Amino acid sequence: MNNTRSSTKRRTIVWTATGAIALLAAGGVCYGGAQYLEQHNAEITAASAELKQATQALEAEADRVAASASDVVLPKLADAEQKLAESQGRTLDEEARMTLQDAITAARAAVDEVEKDAGAVVDVAKAIEVDDSFFEHADNLRAAAKKVEAETLPDPGTLSSVVAALDTPKQQVDAAVAAWEKQRERDNAYVEHVRTAGWQDAIDACSDSVDITEWYGTATVAEHWSCGGASFPRETGTLVHFTGQFEGFYRVVGIPAYLNVHTDSISDVPRGYDLLFQTCIDGDSSNMAMVALEREG
Numbered sequence: 001m002n003n004t005r006s007s008t009k010r011r012t013i014v015w016t017a018t019g020a021i022a023l024l025a026a027g028g029v030c031y032g033g034a035q036y037l038e039q040h041n042a043e044i045t046a047a048s049a050e051l052k053q054a055t056q057a058l059e060a061e062a063d064r065v066a067a068s069a070s071d072v073v074l075p076k077l078a079d080a081e082q083k084l085a086e087s088q089g090r091t092l093d094e095e096a097r098m099t100l101q102d103a104i105t106a107a108r109a110a111v112d113e114v115e116k117d118a119g120a121v122v123d124v125a126k127a128i129e130v131d132d133s134f135f136e137h138a139d140n141l142r143a144a145a146k147k148v149e150a151e152t153l154p155d156p157g158t159l160s161s162v163v164a165a166l167d168t169p170k171q172q173v174d175a176a177v178a179a180w181e182k183q184r185e186r187d188n189a190y191v192e193h194v195r196t197a198g199w200q201d202a203i204d205a206c207s208d209s210v211d212i213t214e215w216y217g218t219a220t221v222a223e224h225w226s227c228g229g230a231s232f233p234r235e236t237g238t239l240v241h242f243t244g245q246f247e248g249f250y251r252v253v254g255i256p257a258y259l260n261v262h263t264d265s266i267s268d269v270p271r272g273y274d275l276l277f278q279t280c281i282d283g284d285s286s287n288m289a290m291v292a293l294e295r296e297g
Contacts, residue, residue, distance in 0.1 A: 040138070047141030051130070054148040058125050061153055062118040068156040069114040073107055076163045080104050080170055087173050092183060096176035100169035110162040117154045125151050186241065186249060190233050192277070194221050194245035209277070211245040216269045221246065222278040229279025234291055242275070250275055250293035261285040 084100050091097055125148045131140045195208035202210040209223035221242075223229040233240060238252045256270040259278075262285075270276060274295040281287040 040134075043138040044141065047138040047145070051141050051145040051148065054145040055122075055125055058148055058151055058153075059122050062122045065118045065153050065156055066115040069111050069159055072156055072159045073111045073163055076166055077104060077107050077111075080107075080166045083170055083173055087177050091173070091176040091180050093176075096169070096172040100166075100173050103166050103169045107159075107162045107166060110159055114154045114156055114159065121151050121153055185239050189239040189241040189249060190231075191241045191243060192221070192223075192228075192232060193243045197245060208244070212278070216266055216276075218269060218271050218276065219246070219274065220269070220276040220278055225280050225283045229277075232277055232279060232291065234289065239296070240277075240293060246275060249296045251296055253292050253294050255289050256292050257290045259288040259290060261288060 080100060081104055084097060084104065087097055128144050128147060130144050131137070133140070193208040194211050196202055197211035197214065199210075199212060199215055203212075203222050203224060206224060206227035208228065209221040211220075212222050213219050223232065233252055234255060236252055236254050240250050240252065242248055242250060253273070256273075257268065258281075259268055270290050270292060273292040275293045277291040277293065278288055279291075281289055
């Protein structure tokens with residue numbers, strides 16, 4: 001009887017110990033699994049943050065590229081566009097203006113292309129798909145981050161050639177405007193007709209001015225004040241269109257001398273000018289203005 005009770009007691013102790021060991025083992029597995037899951041989730045969180053940071057950095061750099069492209073081109077573009085607008089109706093033809101317009105269009109398109117390409121790179125980066133398989137998720141996120149970091153954005157420095165391409169058309173428009181202004185000035189220039197060559201009798205005929213070069217030994221035309229000399233320009237810089245004997249355009253450069261017919265001689269006539277125009281101020285021969293002019297090509 002006692003032996004049976006002792007055997008039963010031993011089995012109870014063994015079963016109790018075995019159950020305790022099994023319970024402890026099961027608890028250890030659960031604890032280890034939870035710890036692994038926590039670490040796994042932490043890695044995914046860190047890798048996700050890494051991908052997000054790489055994407056945000058790429059977006060910021062894309063914005064910087066777009067802004068830089070604008071900074072490189074837009075000021076020059078604005079100057080070219082202003083020049084184009086101001087030259088409207090002020091050129092003899094539209095050739096130079098059309099060339100500048102084409103260059104402006106190309107420059108603006110180049111800026112837009114850089115901005116578009118930068119945006120496309122960001123879009124591609126954002127569209128990267130990440131395999132979220134349990135064991136590879138974190139590694140896949142980190143690989144995606146590295147791929148984003150490796151993306152190449154367009155270089156706004158390449159737009160310097162686009163800016164340079166505006167220079168020549170702008171210069172051509174400047175030249176075209178200058179040609180138009182020159183022609184306009186010529187169209188509105190004072191016209192002086194040199195009717196003939198001669199001396200006093202021809203001048204007294206009071207029919208346009210007279211070439212008296214032969215008498216003075218230097219290119220000179222003369223006209224009485226009352227016959228038209230009064231209206232001849234004496235202001236420096238004025239353009240005069242001579243027709244007849246001295247066909248061409250001449251610009252007034254000053255009045256180097258006022259001669260007196262009673263006290264001065266031919267030796268007192270100014271020299272070294274392309275042309276002189278002589279007229280007696282208010283018809284007074286003691287106050288002959290010698291207007292000097294230079295020929296323009």
